Amino acid sequence: MGIQGGKVRVKVPGSTANLGPGFDTLGMALDLYTWIEMSTAAQTSIHLLGSGMEGIPTDKSNLIYKVAQMVFDKAGVTHPELEISMYSDIPLTRGLGSSAAAIVGALACANALIGSPLSDDTLFQMSTALEHHPDNVGASLFGGLVVAFWDGERAEYIRVEPNEQLEVLVAIPHFQLSTEKARHVLPREQSLTNAVFNVGHSSVLVAALCTGRLDMIPRAMKDALHQPYRAPLVPGLAHILAEATNHGALGVALSGAGPTMLTLVDRSSSRKAELEQFLQGTLQAEGIEATLMWLNPASHGVQVLTHFDEGCTLFENIKGDVRT
Numbered sequence: 001m002g003i004q005g006g007k008v009r010v011k012v013p014g015s016t017a018n019l020g021p022g023f024d025t026l027g028m029a030l031d032l033y034t035w036i037e038m039s040t041a042a043q044t045s046i047h048l049l050g051s052g053m054e055g056i057p058t059d060k061s062n063l064i065y066k067v068a069q070m071v072f073d074k075a076g077v078t079h080p081e082l083e084i085s086m087y088s089d090i091p092l093t094r095g096l097g098s099s100a101a102a103i104v105g106a107l108a109c110a111n112a113l114i115g116s117p118l119s120d121d122t123l124f125q126m127s128t129a130l131e132h133h134p135d136n137v138g139a140s141l142f143g144g145l146v147v148a149f150w151d152g153e154r155a156e157y158i159r160v161e162p163n164e165q166l167e168v169l170v171a172i173p174h175f176q177l178s179t180e181k182a183r184h185v186l187p188r189e190q191s192l193t194n195a196v197f198n199v200g201h202s203s204v205l206v207a208a209l210c211t212g213r214l215d216m217i218p219r220a221m222k223d224a225l226h227q228p229y230r231a232p233l234v235p236g237l238a239h240i241l242a243e244a245t246n247h248g249a250l251g252v253a254l255s256g257a258g259p260t261m262l263t264l265v266d267r268s269s270s271r272k273a274e275l276e277q278f279l280q281g282t283l284q285a286e287g288i289e290a291t292l293m294w295l296n297p298a299s300h301g302v303q304v305l306t307h308f309d310e311g312c313t314l315f316e317n318i319k320g321d322v323r324t
């Protein structure tokens with residue numbers, strides 16, 4: 001199989017993982033996006049557009065470049081030199097799925113560049129093997145709410161359309177917390193009590209989200225497996241987890257491995273300002289600067305963009321669509 005000409009662009013949503021008790025299993029796509037453009041070139045070059053990309057390499061050690069090579073290997077295509085441009089509204093290393101979006105975007109973009117020989121399932125298996133978190137990559141690939149597991153060999157998922165009443169308010173602290181570091185504080189073994197707690201709460205939460213029982217979310221969206229251990233890494237988290245539902249949130253969780261905190265809110269709630277003040281006030285009292293952002297669940301997963309002006313740069317094409 002050969003490489004097709006032209007530029008390929010993809011738009012891929014970020015995500016929240018570990019939705020409440022769904023540790024490593026329950027993710028939701030959010031309307032914060034990464035855009036990636038790829039074309040073959042005489043020599044490889046990587047362009048990072050916008051701000052917030054400090055520390056991301058622009059040589060062949062770049063994650064997006066390396067993931068593209070895996071697609072060419074899998075498809076049996078000789079490796080071309082690539083010109084890659086990337087812009088992201090998803091803040092890095094904050095628990096909003098930036099690495100999963102980069103991996104899924106790179107897989108989809110490279111696959112489209114060679115005529116899409118790899119199936120969605122193959123992309124899901126490859127991205128899970130790379131990221132290890134099927135809830136993050138599943139949400140970026142398929143959009144919506146993704147209930148998933150990975151047994152170390154295969155990942156399985158079911159996608160659920162998020163309830164239209166659900167809106168999301170996130171508090172994004174102005175510091176980074178890598179998944180690796182936040183994973184390191186978790187115990188290797190857990191009690192049967194904690195396991196039963198999470199299985200029960202997660203099962204009821206998924207059933208509530210599937211049946212529109214929003215009234216059940218405050219009681220079901222609780223976790224014993226990771227949030228208690230990660231609370232010392234995020235000042236204010238313990239208080240926010242304990243009290244946000246008393247200030248207008250339907251449910252509250254650490255987003256992914258943190259440090260972002262995520263609240264689910266009923267779209268028609270009259271208490272949105274109260275919730276904003278509670279989150280900001282709690283974090284300020286701890287000396288933590290944070291940005292609050294209202295988001296929506298994203299129904300679409302990664303999309304290969306077909307209508308764009310090849311004469312314009314990636315940023316010129318998307319600037320009406322980006323947040324900043």
Ligand SMILES: Nc1ncnc2c1ncn2[C@@H]1O[C@H](COP(=O)(O)OP(=O)(O)OP(=O)(O)O)[C@@H](O)[C@H]1O
Nearest residue numbers: 063092093094095096097098099102178179256257
């Ligand atoms: N667009 C990108 N291009 C290249 N590398 C990226 C890109 N986005 C993220 N990364 C890499 O992924 C790392 C962040 O991954 P990490 O899993 O720690 O956090 P996250 O994905 O933002 O949050 P979480 O997994 O908790 O939702 C960055 O430090 C960077 O190395």
Ligand SMILES: N[C@@H](CCO)C(=O)O
Nearest residue numbers: 017024133183256257
């Ligand atoms: N599920 C992973 C985070 C992935 O975003 C963890 O909690 O370590």
